[in-house]
Amino acid sequence: MSNPASPPAASVLxxxxxxxxxxxxxxxxxxxxxxxxxxxxxxGRTPSIWDTFSHTPGRVVAGHTGDVACDHYHRLDxxxxxxxxxxxxxxxxxxxxxxxxxxxxxxxxxxxxxxxRRLVDQLLANGIEPWLTLYHWDLPQPLEDAGxxxxxxxxxxxxxxxxxxxxxxxxxxxxxTTLNEPWCSAFLGYGSGVxxxxxxxxxxxxxxxxxxxxxxxxxxxxxxxxxxxxxxxGVTLNLYPVIPATDSPGDADAARRIDALANRFFLDPxxxxxxxxxxxxxLSRVTDFGHVRAEDLTAIAAPLELVGINYYSRHVVAAPxxxxxxxxxxxxxxxxxxSEGVRFVTRGMPVTDMDWEIDPPGLVETxxxxxEEYTDLPLYITENGxxxxxxxxxxxxxDPDRTAYFDAHLRAAHQAxxxxxxxxxxxxxxxxxxxxxxxxxxxxxxxxxxxYRSQARTLKASGRWYAETIRRNGLAAE
Numbered sequence: 265m266s267n268p269a270s271p272p273a274a275s276v277l278x279x280x281x282x283x284x285x286x287x288x289x290x291x292x293x294x295x296x297x298x299x300x301x302x303x304x305x306x307x308g309r310t311p312s313i314w315d316t317f318s319h320t321p322g323r324v325v326a327g328h329t330g331d332v333a334c335d336h337y338h339r340l341d342x343x344x345x346x347x348x349x350x351x352x353x354x355x356x357x358x359x360x361x362x363x364x365x366x367x368x369x370x371x372x373x374x375x376x377x378x379x380x381r382r383l384v385d386q387l388l389a390n391g392i393e394p395w396l397t398l399y400h401w402d403l404p405q406p407l408e409d410a411g412x413x414x415x416x417x418x419x420x421x422x423x424x425x426x427x428x429x430x431x432x433x434x435x436x437x438x439x440x441t442t443l444n445e446p447w448c449s450a451f452l453g454y455g456s457g458v459x460x461x462x463x464x465x466x467x468x469x470x471x472x473x474x475x476x477x478x479x480x481x482x483x484x485x486x487x488x489x490x491x492x493x494x495x496x497x498g499v500t501l502n503l504y505p506v507i508p509a510t511d512s513p514g515d516a517d518a519a520r521r522i523d524a525l526a527n528r529f530f531l532d533p534x535x536x537x538x539x540x541x542x543x544x545x546x547l548s549r550v551t552d553f554g555h556v557r558a559e560d561l562t563a564i565a566a567p568l569e570l571v572g573i574n575y576y577s578r579h580v581v582a583a584p585x586x587x588x589x590x591x592x593x594x595x596x597x598x599x600x601x602x603s604e605g606v607r608f609v610t611r612g613m614p615v616t617d618m619d620w621e622i623d624p625p626g627l628v629e630t631x632x633x634x635x636e637e638y639t640d641l642p643l644y645i646t647e648n649g650x651x652x653x654x655x656x657x658x659x660x661x662x663d664p665d666r667t668a669y670f671d672a673h674l675r676a677a678h679q680a681x682x683x684x685x686x687x688x689x690x691x692x693x694x695x696x697x698x699x700x701x702x703x704x705x706x707x708x709x710x711x712x713x714x715x716y717r718s719q720a721r722t723l724k725a726s727g728r729w730y731a732e733t734i735r736r737n738g739l740a741a742e
Contacts, residue, residue: 284737285678286688290689293694293730294356294395296397298330298333299701302333307376316461325702334697334699340383350731356691357396361402394438403461413453413475416475419475419478426483439498439570441498441500470551478564481564501573503575518606547602574648577621578623580609583606585605616665649669649709651709659722661723666711670692678738692730710724711723711730
């Protein structure tokens with residue numbers, strides 16, 4: 265790790281009151297298997313859809329792949345030591361499905377599983393609670409070849425995989441997340457095609473979304489049956505507050521449509537046991553929902569112990585443009601099936617390097633909505649973070665914008681707690697700079713800088729700030 269430097273972003277933090285979080289608040293950081301592990305063909309691991317996608321010319325910026333990534337697979341000891349130095353109370357990681365069950369079917373791969381056994385054991389030895397995500401987008405390629413998530417059988421295969429992993433690690437891992445951001449898997453993977461597997465079919469995207477939810481519903485009792493008695497099982501959704509650009513009826517309808525696809529497509533089946541009627545109507549020219557069986561919704565609404573929320577920004581939307589596009593917009597690949605013409609509006613606010621507007625109040629709105637409209641379950645912010653351009657200078661990385669982002673969003677989280685939201689923890693995204701999906705290695709989210717050539721790790725100023733925040737269990741005025 266690099267040496268301590270002056271506290272970053274002092275001007276941002278000055279004159280703000282100290283805020284203390286509830287006792288036992290779970291402070292963590294998160295990663296995903298394909299983004300950090302590397303060792304893509306080591307120890308019996310077979311290709312996932314992201315291996316295939318990233319090796320397809322034109323799919324990922326600069327032709328980058330996750331073949332090596334952060335080489336976390338070979339640098340496990342080093343990285344857990346960094347987590348301990350940060351003072352993390354929990355580490356959220358995902359298991360690579362093709363590493364532990366090559367091909368997506370059949371027996372467990374012991375060598376692949378041993379990697380996660382070592383990880384869990386080292387976390388526990390350092391007082392860090394393991395938080396295991398079963399699926400963070402790395403579907404085994406043979407299952408995609410057999411139909412992928414649009415095929416019902418994939419949900420059953422996911423439940424089998426969950427049984428294997430829970431049987432092996434369930435005695436030591438208390439917190440389990442079935443899926444990470446199923447919206448991305450379904451609508452970016454099978455709708456717009458900008459994520460793996462790169463397919464563009466609106467009906468397939470909707471079917472994929474449903475079968476991801478069904479896989480979750482089948483996996484929940486599978487994990488609970490194989491794991492320790494105090495296991496806590498949940499799901500992680502990427503949620504957005506959606507607002508109209510103006511008070512016009514057209515913009516209001518655009519907001520309703522995008523909210524249905526981004527948020528209620530998942531929240532309603534999971535926590536109410538049904539799909540929203542307006543969503544079904546909006547999608548009527550895409551699908552008749554014939555892929556949904558009556559018993560599916562009962563399975564999807566399996567009781568949970570927690571809900572994870574990933575938050576980065578909000579959507580501001582407007583009605584389709586009055587002028588007719590050169591061709592029907594619904595023929596173009598889109599992650600918004602049935603609502604392809606809705607326009608997304610920027611407001612001139614500060615943005616991250618991903619060009620996402622920085623909107624901490626949206627986090628308060630999201631947390632309050634889930635609690636007040638859907639559930640009394642404990643909530644966790646399972647991802648929140650920002651990409652900025654980082655440079656190592658004299659062995660240091662000063663990233664005041666990222667520190668200010670964390671500070672503002674944690675103050676928003678504290679505001680939500682004060683409003684009665686049962687928020688129990690916060691996971692910074694990300695522990696390490698990593699393979700940022702279709703952006704390759706061109707976007708950096710980490711609190712720890714990674715030199716991808718040497719694999720050297722350098723703790724950024726934001727990481728030192730976060731370590732101090734954990735130590736205080738809150739935000740101190742500068």
